[in-house]
Amino acid sequence: RKEVEQDPGPFNVPEGATVAFNCTYSNSASQSFFWYRQDCRKEPKLLMSVYSSGNEDGRFTAQLNRASQYISLLIRDSKLSDSATYLCVVNGGSNYKLTFGKGTLLTVNP
């Protein structure tokens, strides 16, 4: 089982749609969790951390289920500018290793 697995995508949605990304991780000792966004031919940028209680930042909501080792990202009212690859990142283990998922490509269409 891969350490971090994401929906393979790609996702194509119309403007205004709600889209959800899912991610599972294998290391139960993982301690911190993140969603990154990567635009085409650019570097990944931290979108938001993910907390056990769930957290929201505007149109973005992240959830963590430690028992199921599952992380999600919900984007409401999607915009054209949300088009990017979304990367699930898990940190933990004895060497605090940051592990990136393969990413899910989102295209928001007019």
Next chain:
Amino acid sequence: EADIYQTPRYLVIGTGKKITLECSQTMGHDKMYWYQQDPGMELHLIHYSYGVNSTEKGDLSSESTVSRIRTEHFPLTLESARPSHTSQYLCASSEYSGAFGAFFGQGTRLTVV
């Protein structure tokens, strides 16, 4: 904006040349990383460092080498560049526990001809 810088941004070089990709951060982060990424593909960790004088191989085998003589500096060297080394190289840093995530430089796009 993250204070991590990579130079050069773009490099086109002939086969057999020695190259060094520079990466510097001013955040005082202990951990630094090098990733390799081809267009449209996933990130692959090739090297990382826990701090000064620490270097480790990543998940993807690479012919490159790294050094960490100063906290802020983590250069990557290819002794003899080949066309198969053509890729984007991304440097990142984080505080030791990684609890706040990692911050990336803008990358070096390397083309070996």
